[in-house]
Amino acid sequence: MDAAKLMFKDGLMAGERILVTGGGTGLGKEMAEAFVKLGAEVFICGRRGDVLDQTANEIMGKHGGIVRPIACDIRNAEAVHDMVDQIWASGALTGLMNNAAGNFISRTEDLSPRGFEAISNIVFRGSFFVTLDIGKRWIAEKKKGSVCSILTTWVWNGGPFTVPSAMSKAGLHAMTQSLAVEWGRYGIRFNAIAPGSFPTKGAWERLVPERKMDAAPRGGGDNPSLMARVGEMHELCNLAVLLMAPGADYLNGQTIAIDGGQQLAGGGHFFARCGDWGDAEWEAARAAIQGANAKDRTQRTT
Numbered sequence: 001m002d003a004a005k006l007m008f009k010d011g012l013m014a015g016e017r018i019l020v021t022g023g024g025t026g027l028g029k030e031m032a033e034a035f036v037k038l039g040a041e042v043f044i045c046g047r048r049g050d051v052l053d054q055t056a057n058e059i060m061g062k063h064g065g066i067v068r069p070i071a072c073d074i075r076n077a078e079a080v081h082d083m084v085d086q087i088w089a090s091g092a093l094t095g096l097m098n099n100a101a102g103n104f105i106s107r108t109e110d111l112s113p114r115g116f117e118a119i120s121n122i123v124f125r126g127s128f129f130v131t132l133d134i135g136k137r138w139i140a141e142k143k144k145g146s147v148c149s150i151l152t153t154w155v156w157n158g159g160p161f162t163v164p165s166a167m168s169k170a171g172l173h174a175m176t177q178s179l180a181v182e183w184g185r186y187g188i189r190f191n192a193i194a195p196g197s198f199p200t201k202g203a204w205e206r207l208v209p210e211r212k213m214d215a216a217p218r219g220g221g222d223n224p225s226l227m228a229r230v231g232e233m234h235e236l237c238n239l240a241v242l243l244m245a246p247g248a249d250y251l252n253g254q255t256i257a258i259d260g261g262q263q264l265a266g267g268g269h270f271f272a273r274c275g276d277w278g279d280a281e282w283e284a285a286r287a288a289i290q291g292a293n294a295k296d297r298t299q300r301t302t
């Protein structure tokens, strides 16, 4: 992210304490950097301790501030509870960014139950476990909080060839709307961001194994978005700051797309083009995706 393109003044987020799940890489890392640059203390969790340490040092090296890495697999509710205990030992959080995710393109008829769970256990269940553990503490301690979840535009129009992700993200969209109302009375607000194409290594290795990082996965016969480009990280970060920083507390229960108008232009079915693929293309994609998964697994500490 180009920190010079953040729209907000330094110090805006001083006193904020934010957990970014999946904060070691990808979009989570970018948002963690933005929050730290603006003065927040940030906790990042993920499955790979060494990756988290590296990210924390990189961000602190650039901007100073405090980034605390905690290795935690959010699929495990007890591990989540321990992580939140560890955070709370130095004070309550003020915000949670539900960013951790897993995804890969696949024909749905090729998925096994374990393949479905590989994604839904992280996105759907894991994000709920973290939200619940933190929300209970905010309610018991009468503290305000802000929760933001990273979704996708396919919460509105479905996600062919990414069905476990589409189902899970749609579940978090429902959580956002439900708890915005149920927990609004406690001063806990819920919003979500639905990004279009913001290329990251983790996602693109699994979603566009045949394309380059600057390629936008477009659907509808490659119907280009209105802006015909991929998103830039500072654009996503500016929206994340708006939702997490003080100053917009009346904003509650919204899922905001940031996709250059792509979904409205009929390009929200990113992987519709895969309908033309035959067995050979799917086998090649699966091999590439499983290669990426295996490489990441060797680095995991939890």
Ligand code: HXC
Pocket: 101, 102, 103, 104, 105, 106, 110, 111, 112, 113, 114, 115, 116, 118, 119, 122, 152, 165, 195, 196, 197, 198, 202, 203, 204, 206, 207, 217, 270, 285, 286, 287, 289, 290, 293, 294, 296, 297
């Ligand atoms: C079919 C597949 C498969 C494939 C894996 N599986 N890849 N099935 N097609 N391509 C099946 C396996 O066969 C196995 O089931 C099960 O899934 C688990 O496979 P593993 O290789 O053991 O996977 P695992 O190590 O658990 O890793 C999966 C993962 C991983 C957790 C989802 O990809 C991951 O850590 N991802 C994090 C990064 C990431 O995905 N980021 C993208 C987020 S993007 P069987 O039955 O055979 O044992 C996003 C939205 C982006 O969320 C929107 C962009 C527009």
